[in-house]
Amino acid sequence: MISPATMVKRAAPVLACIGLLAIWQIASLALKHDSFPTALEAIRAIPDILGDKESLINILASLRRMAIGFGIAVLVSIPLGLLMGRSRAVAAFFNPLLMVIYPVPKAALMPIIMLWLGVGDITKTLVIFLGVSLPVIYHSFEGAKAVEEKMLWSSAAMGLSSAQRLVRIVLPAALPEILTGCRTGLVLALITMITSEMIARQSGAGNILFNALDMGQYDTVYAMIIIVGAMGICLDAVFERVRARLVRWSEPQFDIPLSFS
């Protein structure tokens, strides 16, 4: 049996969504602005977008780029972060470089990378990769640094080589922290994806958004905003599920999404 309290807790995000949409509806009715359609009008425009084959292909292409960029970034960043956390020399080597890269707006590299690699998928995937890497490296680094020395000593005493220790002790111990980084990275991947498509308007979800803006189809603009927002919320929720599965043993962590693109 689900108690009423947990039911309220589960329904709270849904209620929040409905509340926000209601505020939107009231605000647009009150303002009567030409370019500010009501929430209902925007929601009504969603099926048109999702039913249109071309925009669907565009959105799927965006998601594919995001998945590839995110996947590669995670595969590269976790080992690097773990190594940095366990070896002082590696950390001293990479830290200043990462600190310099940190405030660079990754999506702003688009125009420069476009000069070299063209406007295609490679450029956008590369930008997403750059955007995702930093938080994942940072969190893996922090997680690996916090691993208890005693566990490493005892595993060393039991004859594990340093590479084995990294995979069998450090990786699981740092997993909660790594997954926090991945969650941040996932949100970032979505942000970078949209931004990169807004800057290089050629295809993708960000392109639909701005094309509609240029053509004055305001319903479509707001409907796309809802779709993109829903993508963010769904990805986050799914990831949270996976995370809860993988690290059932660790305390659910209250994490700060570092959403820098």
Added chain:
Amino acid sequence: MISRVISANVLFGLAPIALVIALWQGLVSFGFAPTVLLPPPGVVFSRLLQQLVTWTFQLEIAATLIRLFAGFAIAVVLGVSIGIAAAASPAINAVVRPIVRVLAPLPKVALYPALLLLLGFGHGSKITLVTADALFPILLSTYYGASMVEQKLIWSAMAAGTPRHEILFKVVLPAAMPSILTGCRIGLVISCIVVFLAEMITSTDGLGHALVTAARTFQAVDMFVPLITISLLGLILNALLGALRSYLLRGFPEA
């Protein structure tokens, strides 16, 4: 002895940065990348210095900085007050928590077209976008910090006769300060990035606009200049906030 270890570490850390610049220079001088696409580092940095003293470029920087600070300041005020209110009152918490859960993972940049329609192409839309992006890290870390304040501290303040509303300013806020400042730091870097992106997407002035203009006219050198400027601004502001942090947190056990 210790200082020697530190300086060795610093030298070690500078190596990859030097390596990147050397690689950059190497790519150009050995002809792998044409200068039109990848100008040599020396040219870029001298162009940066030359631009920094011109009036037009300073105006671009000023436009960007105004938006950056306005957006960040609003985000700090809103984030800290909502965060503390949510930590202090269960009723507010029940309302704020689900809304934050929905809005935090939402890519704020997608709201930018709507903001353009509602607030126009000027400062308003960009400042709002910066606020929206910087708000959540500050809000969440304030909430986290304020709800972790030791109950004993509050009880002893109450026992000493501090009125309820003063406890907020005298106990909770200072105790949550380290966490709030961490949130501000993240928010500041986000602000830098977002203001630049917003200016790149649509603007008539600012550093982001300078980059896009250079890109449209294929001036590779001028594309690097605003990018390096905004990154330097990010590093400088970050350092300033770090200094403010160590000033505000003097006396804390681990600041």
